[in-house]
Amino acid sequence: MNRSTIDLWVGIFVALGLGAVLFLSLKVGNLITSGSRGEGYHIEAAFDNIGGLKVRAPVKAAGVVVGRVESIKLDPKTYEAQVSLNVEKQYQFTKDTIASILTSGLLGEVYVGLDAGGDTQMIADGGRIAKTQSAVVLEKLIGQFMLDKASAGAAK
Amino acid sequence: MSMPDSAVADGLRRIGGGTRRAIARLGFAARFAFAVLIHSPAGLKRIRLTLREIYFSGVLSLVIILVSGLFVGMVLALQGYDVLQRYGASDSLGILVSLSLVRELGPVVAGLLFASRAGSAITAEIGLMKATEQLSAMEMMAVDPLARVVAPRFWGGVISMPLLAALFSTLGIYGAYLVGVKLIGIDAGAFWGNMQSVVDFRHDILNGIIKSVVFGIIVSLIAVFEGYDAAPTAEGVSGATTRTVVASSLAILAADFMLTVFMFRGVGVI
Numbered sequence: 001m002n003r004s005t006i007d008l009w010v011g012i013f014v015a016l017g018l019g020a021v022l023f024l025s026l027k028v029g030n031l032i033t034s035g036s037r038g039e040g041y042h043i044e045a046a047f048d049n050i051g052g053l054k055v056r057a058p059v060k061a062a063g064v065v066v067g068r069v070e071s072i073k074l075d076p077k078t079y080e081a082q083v084s085l086n087v088e089k090q091y092q093f094t095k096d097t098i099a100s101i102l103t104s105g106l107l108g109e110v111y112v113g114l115d116a117g118g119d120t121q122m123i124a125d126g127g128r129i130a131k132t133q134s135a136v137v138l139e140k141l142i143g144q145f146m147l148d149k150a151s152a153g154a155a156k
Numbered sequence: 157m158s159m160p161d162s163a164v165a166d167g168l169r170r171i172g173g174g175t176r177r178a179i180a181r182l183g184f185a186a187r188f189a190f191a192v193l194i195h196s197p198a199g200l201k202r203i204r205l206t207l208r209e210i211y212f213s214g215v216l217s218l219v220i221i222l223v224s225g226l227f228v229g230m231v232l233a234l235q236g237y238d239v240l241q242r243y244g245a246s247d248s249l250g251i252l253v254s255l256s257l258v259r260e261l262g263p264v265v266a267g268l269l270f271a272s273r274a275g276s277a278i279t280a281e282i283g284l285m286k287a288t289e290q291l292s293a294m295e296m297m298a299v300d301p302l303a304r305v306v307a308p309r310f311w312g313g314v315i316s317m318p319l320l321a322a323l324f325s326t327l328g329i330y331g332a333y334l335v336g337v338k339l340i341g342i343d344a345g346a347f348w349g350n351m352q353s354v355v356d357f358r359h360d361i362l363n364g365i366i367k368s369v370v371f372g373i374i375v376s377l378i379a380v381f382e383g384y385d386a387a388p389t390a391e392g393v394s395g396a397t398t399r400t401v402v403a404s405s406l407a408i409l410a411a412d413f414m415l416t417v418f419m420f421r422g423v424g425v426i
Contacts, residue, residue: 016323020319028352030355
């Protein structure tokens with residue numbers, strides 16, 4: 001095997017390998033949009049109960065993914081969950097936006113839904129969403145339902 | 157009464173001796189790894205030697221890596237679809253296949269194949285050079301075998317392994333696309349779209365690449381060490397080749413577990 005043949009094959013191999021890395025980054029990992037996602041701005045929101053929300057869960061407005069959940073902490077004073085959202089720069093939300101924790105389908109992923117209101121002012125970087133809606137906890141709902149049934153039966 | 161005593165003492169002596177030898181060998185391996193790194197600049201100066209080793213361990217492993225990747229991806233798609241469609245989640249097939257390949261199967265299976273295809277060849281070659289006293293002859297001619305023989309093979313493996321793992325994952329995802337979209341008939345938009353919305357560049361792809369680099373270092377180091385340390389006989393070389401495959405496979409699996417714990421804790425996996 002002479003030198004130039006080895007060089008040629010190694011060149012082809014390296015090009016193929018780098019091509020595979022590029023394919024994984026762009027086609028599989030969607031680097032272009034996730035890159036702009038990293039340059040988003042932060043919005044804080046406090047929830048009474050976040051249910052099964054996890055870090056990196058999507059933030060959606062009208063069903064469109066506009067950002068990711070960046071961190072979840074418990075406020076030691078108010079005992080509320082402090083959720084930090086990273087929203088893409090191109091999407092601005094009004095100050096009276098309502099953030100709610102929703103589930104796609106019965107068993108689907110948990111995400112944060114943003115419903116924009118009619119305010120003319122927009123939330124700035126590091127701003128806070130005042131109106132939030134907690135996750136619906138199925139166990140509590142069933143418990144409430146059973147309690148209602150029982151009290152209705154007792155009243156009769 | 158003295159018989160069982162001596163048998164017990166003998167057994168203890170054997171365990172102690174074996175442990176001592178194993179620890180001493182580990183120490184020698186660590187010293188050897190350090191020496192390879194020290195001699196690497198001298199070896200890398202003659203880049204053509206390393207290119208030749210990339211050819212032997214990388215280019216010649218291409219066929220087995222590409223074909224295995226394709227088949228692993230196709231089987232993953234068939235089995236994954238079978239389970240997912242029970243829950244009406246067959247659109248998530250792309251996520252299942254891409255995450256398993258990029259995070260785990262790509263680096264690990266490519267590493268195992270690389271150990272048996274290229275690692276064993278490196279060990280046998282260096283071991284045979286030692287057995288036929290080519291290494292001693294080099295030392296005699298004031299050519300450093302660590303720089304001339306060991307370092308190029310080590311770096312050839314370290315460079316080849318991540319590229320092979322990326323190709324394995326790529327072909328696997330393509331194989332899953334062929335089976336899932338072309339054969340079973342999942343919507344192509346759902347396949348790619350769900351994949352892109354879940355797979356994260358830093359968490360999944362970059363961690364997969366880091367894993368494959370680590371496995372490349374592990375396999376190449378074990379391969380050159382076993383070859384260099386082989387007893388200079390036919391039996392010694394064959395034993396060293398076997399040890400390369402066994403030790404690097406076990407090391408890859410153990411390292412994969414530890415890396416996974418560190419990389420994916422707090423991303424919802426653990």
